[in-house]
Amino acid sequence: MSSVQATVFDIIAKESGVEPSKITLDSTLKDLEIQSLDAIQIIFEIEDHFKITMPDRDPNFDTDSVKGLVEAVEKLVAAKDAAASAS
Amino acid sequence: MANQRVVITGMGAICALGIDAASSWAAMREGRSAIAPIARTFPDPLRAPIAAEVRDFDPTTHFDSKKLLLLDRVSQFALIAAREAVSQSGLDFRSDGLGENTAVIVGTGVGGENTNDEASRRLYGENNPRLHPLTIVRLMSNAPASQISIEHGLTGPSFAVVSACASANHALAQALHMVRNGVADAAVAGGSEACLTYGVLKAWEAMRVLADDTCRPFCKQRRGLVLGEGAAMFVLETLENAQRRGATVLAEFAGAGMSADAGDIVFPSEQGAARAIQRALADGALNPYEIGYINAHGTGTPANDPTETAAIHRVFGERAKSIPVSSTKSMHGHALGAAGALELIAVIGALRDGVIAPTANFIDPDPACDLDYVPNVARAQPVAAALSNSFAFGGLNAVLALRRWQ
Numbered sequence: 001m002s003s004v005q006a007t008v009f010d011i012i013a014k015e016s017g018v019e020p021s022k023i024t025l026d027s028t029l030k031d032l033e034i035q036s037l038d039a040i041q042i043i044f045e046i047e048d049h050f051k052i053t054m055p056d057r058d059p060n061f062d063t064d065s066v067k068g069l070v071e072a073v074e075k076l077v078a079a080k081d082a083a084a085s086a087s
Numbered sequence: 088m089a090n091q092r093v094v095i096t097g098m099g100a101i102c103a104l105g106i107d108a109a110s111s112w113a114a115m116r117e118g119r120s121a122i123a124p125i126a127r128t129f130p131d132p133l134r135a136p137i138a139a140e141v142r143d144f145d146p147t148t149h150f151d152s153k154k155l156l157l158l159d160r161v162s163q164f165a166l167i168a169a170r171e172a173v174s175q176s177g178l179d180f181r182s183d184g185l186g187e188n189t190a191v192i193v194g195t196g197v198g199g200e201n202t203n204d205e206a207s208r209r210l211y212g213e214n215n216p217r218l219h220p221l222t223i224v225r226l227m228s229n230a231p232a233s234q235i236s237i238e239h240g241l242t243g244p245s246f247a248v249v250s251a252c253a254s255a256n257h258a259l260a261q262a263l264h265m266v267r268n269g270v271a272d273a274a275v276a277g278g279s280e281a282c283l284t285y286g287v288l289k290a291w292e293a294m295r296v297l298a299d300d301t302c303r304p305f306c307k308q309r310r311g312l313v314l315g316e317g318a319a320m321f322v323l324e325t326l327e328n329a330q331r332r333g334a335t336v337l338a339e340f341a342g343a344g345m346s347a348d349a350g351d352i353v354f355p356s357e358q359g360a361a362r363a364i365q366r367a368l369a370d371g372a373l374n375p376y377e378i379g380y381i382n383a384h385g386t387g388t389p390a391n392d393p394t395e396t397a398a399i400h401r402v403f404g405e406r407a408k409s410i411p412v413s414s415t416k417s418m419h420g421h422a423l424g425a426a427g428a429l430e431l432i433a434v435i436g437a438l439r440d441g442v443i444a445p446t447a448n449f450i451d452p453d454p455a456c457d458l459d460y461v462p463n464v465a466r467a468q469p470v471a472a473a474l475s476n477s478f479a480f481g482g483l484n485a486v487l488a489l490r491r492w493q
Contacts, residue, residue: 004198
């Protein structure tokens with residue numbers, strides 16, 4: 001498990017109250033019964049933690065898997081690190 | 088005196104579409120959207136830098152400098168709309184004694200937010216610990232109601248009503264029931280909002296419900312709501328009084344229905360919305376088949392529009408698809424605590440002129456929203472009775488029911 005993945009799992013568990021053991025890469029926010037207000041708090045905490053900005057509107061917000069979320073965060077973190085080392 | 092019929096004899100408005108009720112209604116009939124880029128710049132760029140702002144507005148043409156010192160933008164809007172409404176009603180509250188027991192009930196979502204924003208900027212931004220001594224009288228949420236009562240000499244029950252996006256409808260409902268039951272002889276009621284500050288815009292941005300293109304209610308391509316600002320005020324009086332003095336009646340204010348979802352703090356409830364609609368029909372002694380137009384809450388968010396659609400299906404059954412339903416928020420934006428009041432301009436316009444304002448910016452229908460939303464172009468169609476929906480964050484719902492007067 002990558003460190004990004006572990007952190008994202010932690011944030012999801014903390015913000016939604018879902019048991020950490022229930023969260024898998026294949027779960028969707030819907031499977032985990034995470035409401036929209038919890039979902040935007042999860043995004044907020046992820047942004048705050050990694051100092052990144054997630055796209056404002058993801059049409060698959062409810063149906064996309066945790067895997068998709070982790071990959072998006074990894075991409076943004078990599079882009080941020082690349083920008084930092086380039087400057 | 089109980090159970091008097093209540094009518095509206097004056098209306099006034101100021102919003103992004105126009106600085107009075109007539110020009111605002113004319114713009115709605117044309118399907119003209121006033122949503123545009125926000126001209127001001129902020130410390131951090133906005134993700135959705137658009138709004139329905141009241142533009143080219145110079146408060147000094149409406150108020151002298153001494154009075155202006157007392158007024159947040161939200162009270163300026165409220166006073167301008169109230170002046171127009173009182174003037175149209177033909178009532179002279181001071182000389183005819185009616186002001187003695189006329190109520191002032193004004194909805195607002197955030198109150199004197201521009202004043203609050205300015206105070207915060209001084210305190211935190213400039214490290215300036217001294218605030219203007221009139222900060223409180225400007226920012227208090229009852230200021231719009233108080234200023235109207237002072238300006239027109241109205242000494243009946245007066246206060247502010249706060250229920251986020253349903254504030255104006257709750258205020259109008261309260262005023263209706265007061266006049267109907269003889270608690271007040273008349274009322275000036277409506278809503279006012281001046282919420283386009285950096286703080287409020289950023290707070291809405293954080294909820295991820297703002298559209299960055301425009302507001303497209305009920306449409307497949309909708310991306311969320313667009314904030315607006317403004318005010319609309321109405322003069323309510325008993326039918327008996329209006330007829331005695333030969334006043335022009337704009338519409339009969341037949342009923343109002345309210346409910347709370349008692350569920351999620353933001354996700355709307357079909358049952359809660361339907362309950363408020365049913366109560367408005369019952370309160371107004373209206374049969375569902377009489378309703379010829381519904382001004383929708385229609386925020387353009389993913390959650391509201393299908394839920395509101397389902398609530399209308401639930402109440403009207405097979406007839407639902409034959410009732411024109413439009414969201415004028417596509418044109419004047421979502422003015423939070425003033426929203427229902429601005430939308431009442433569209434309802435009265437439909438009843439009086441037989442013209443239904445469209446849902447602007449409409450592209451393709453959403454399968455989850457299958458009603459007749461009057462896309463983009465106004466429709467000439469007589470309307471005998473109409474509803475206006477407001478469903479607030481916090482699950483607080485208020486629906487108004489009006490009848491054509493002829």
